[in-house]
Amino acid sequence: MRQGGKHRAHFRLGNALIHSHRQYIHLCWRYARAVLLVLLLLLSSGCTSLFFFPMQPHVTVPSTLGYEYRDVFVRSADGTRLHGWLIRPVGPPVGTLYFLHGNAENVSTHFRSTLWLVDRGYEIFALDYRGYGLSQGKPDLPEVFDDIEAGAHWISHYLSFAGAQRRPLYLYGQSLGASLAITFAHRHALFSEQFDGLVTEAAFARFGTIARHVASRHWLTWSAQYPAQWLIGRRYDPIDAIPGLDGIPKLMIHSYDDEVIPYRFGRVLFDAAQDPRQWIATTGPHIRAAADPQVRQGMISFLKRYAHQENVPILSLSDNRKDP
Numbered sequence: 001m002r003q004g005g006k007h008r009a010h011f012r013l014g015n016a017l018i019h020s021h022r023q024y025i026h027l028c029w030r031y032a033r034a035v036l037l038v039l040l041l042l043l044s045s046g047c048t049s050l051f052f053f054p055m056q057p058h059v060t061v062p063s064t065l066g067y068e069y070r071d072v073f074v075r076s077a078d079g080t081r082l083h084g085w086l087i088r089p090v091g092p093p094v095g096t097l098y099f100l101h102g103n104a105e106n107v108s109t110h111f112r113s114t115l116w117l118v119d120r121g122y123e124i125f126a127l128d129y130r131g132y133g134l135s136q137g138k139p140d141l142p143e144v145f146d147d148i149e150a151g152a153h154w155i156s157h158y159l160s161f162a163g164a165q166r167r168p169l170y171l172y173g174q175s176l177g178a179s180l181a182i183t184f185a186h187r188h189a190l191f192s193e194q195f196d197g198l199v200t201e202a203a204f205a206r207f208g209t210i211a212r213h214v215a216s217r218h219w220l221t222w223s224a225q226y227p228a229q230w231l232i233g234r235r236y237d238p239i240d241a242i243p244g245l246d247g248i249p250k251l252m253i254h255s256y257d258d259e260v261i262p263y264r265f266g267r268v269l270f271d272a273a274q275d276p277r278q279w280i281a282t283t284g285p286h287i288r289a290a291a292d293p294q295v296r297q298g299m300i301s302f303l304k305r306y307a308h309q310e311n312v313p314i315l316s317l318s319d320n321r322k323d324p
Contacts, residue, residue, distance in 0.1 A: 051103050051176060051207065052103055052129070052131065052139035052140070052144075052176075053103055053105070054104075054105070054106060054129070054131040054132040054133075054139055055104070055105040055106050055109075055133070056106070056132075056133060056134075058107075058108040058133060060108055061085075062085060062087050062111060065112075065115065067115065067118060068087070068088045068090075069085050069086060069087045069088065070085070070086050070088075071083065071084075071085065071134075072085065072125070072127075072154065074127075074150045074151060074153075074154045075150060076130065076143070076146045076147045076149075076150045077146040077149070077150065078143070078146065080130050080135070080136050080137040080143075080147070081135065082127060082128065082129075082130060082135040082136070082147055082150060082151070083107075083133055083134035083135045084107065084125060084126055084127035084151060084154075085107060085124075085125075085126050086123065086125050086158075087111065087114070087118055087123065087124040087125075087126065088123055089118045089119070089120075089121045089122060089123060092121075093121060093122060093123035093167055094120075094121040094122060094167070094168075095121075095122050095123070095167050095168040095169070095170065095303060095307060096122065096123040096124075096155065096159065096168070096169050097114070097117060097122055097123070097124055097125070097169075097170045097171075097172040097199070098125050098127070098151060098152065098155050098170070098171050098172065098195075099111075099114055099124050099125065099126040099172050099173070099174075099177075100127065100148065100171070100173040100174070100177030100178070100181050101126065101128075101173075101174060101175075102174050102175035102177055102287065103175065103176035103177075106132040107126045107127070107132070107133055108133065110126070110174070111124070111126050113174065113287065113290055114126065114172075116296060117299075120300060122303070123167075125151065125154075125155050125158075127147065127148070127151040129144045129148075130143060130144065130147050135147075141236050142236070145180070145183070145184055145187060145236075148180065148181075148184045149184070149188065152171075152184075152188065152194065156169075156194055168303065168306075168307035169195050169196055170195060170196055170197050170198065170199055170303060171184075171185065171191075171195050171197075171198050171199070172198075172199040172200075173199070173200050173201070173203070174200075174201045174202060174287045175201070175202045175203075175260070175261065175287055178200035178201055178202060179203045179204050179207075179238045181198060181200060181203075182198070182200065182203060182238035182242050182245070182269075183238050183241045185241070185245055185248065186241035186242070186244045186245060187241075191245075192247060192248050195248075196249065196306050196307060197248065197249035197250065197251065197303075198245070198248060198250045198251070199250075199251045199252075199253075199299065199302070199303075200250070200251070200252050200253065201252075201253040201254070201287055201289055202254055202255070202258055202260070202261045202266060202286055202287050202289075203238060203254075203261070203265075203266055203269055204238070204261045204265045204266065204269070205237065205238055205239035205265055205266075205268050205269040206237045206238075206239055207236060208237075209265065238269060239268065239272050242269060242272050242273045242274075243272055243274060245273065245274065246274035246275070247274075247276075248276075249276045249277075249278075249302070250276065250277045250278070251278045251280065251298075252266065252269070252273070252279055252280070253279075253280045253282060253295060254266035254267065254279075254280075254282070254289075255281075255282050255283055255284050255286070255288070255289060256281060256283050257283050257284055257285065259285075259286065260286040261286065263281070267279075276306075278298075278302060280298050280299075282294075282295050
């Protein structure tokens with residue numbers, strides 16, 4: 001009986017080990033499939049589309065917070081209809097900022113971060129990229145650069161009818177929008193004629209590097225971090241664009257505490273920029289720099305300092321000729 005009991009115990013132990021081994025193999029297979037799925041998504045989606053996480057419904061509108069606004073609809077180069085908001089201050093605007101938001105949700109969840117500028121007398125034109133909010137289409141690169149271009153043409157056309165002497169105009173981007181703004185400024189041959197400067201908050205230097213950083217933060221995608229970096233490529237990387245923005249005033253803001261886009265990613269981008277440039281280091285969560293009164297004052301000082309000192313003609317919406 002004792003001998004038989006030992007055999008049965010060994011048998012049960014052997015079955016348990018086999019079962020445990022099978023579970024381990026099954027878990028490894030599930031993990032491998034997850035990594036493979038990530039890689040297939042990168043390959044099949046054109047890679048850069050994975051940076052965009054649009055939401056269609058609007059959460060709120062500026063008027064619910066007491067701000068005057070109007071809906072703006074423009075057409076991108078391929079005919080895609082885009083939507084944005086023009087948020088106006090009380091009284092004549094002292095300047096205009098063309099605002100590019102981050103990668104998630106839509107303009108209705110991002111515009112609040114600009115309202116302090118409206119309170120200071122600045123007008124905000126906030127555009128939703130294709131696929132976001134009321135904008136049609138599906139976001140990807142390089143099409144989103146065409147969307148930004150369409151918004152830039154619209155704001156130029158709008159300002160050309162605001163008076164003989166145009167108000168200062170700046171491009172202002174946060175997070176993904178900040179990185180897009182840098183590359184757009186380099187792609188836009190007449191940027192310095194249209195805009196008085198560029199303001200970025202929490203920009204990153206390379207799409208591949210930030211993809212690797214995001215993948216490395218989760219066990220499910222940890223093994224995909226290097227393939228993700230390799231597959232995305234460097235065609236639209238801001239760090240390759242920013243050296244070409246010499247002569248364009250640049251204010252770059254980044255938080256030491258940013259866990260979404262680490263501080264070092266923004267600093268290496270600033271180090272690659274040419275003068276005139278200004279760096280503001282702050283603290284706090286991702287794209288919450290405006291909560292710091294010193295950051296607000298620094299930004300206002302920059303906007304006033306580089307407000308156009310010469311009456312540079314505005315680019316017309318209809319063609320590339322300068323208005324008389």
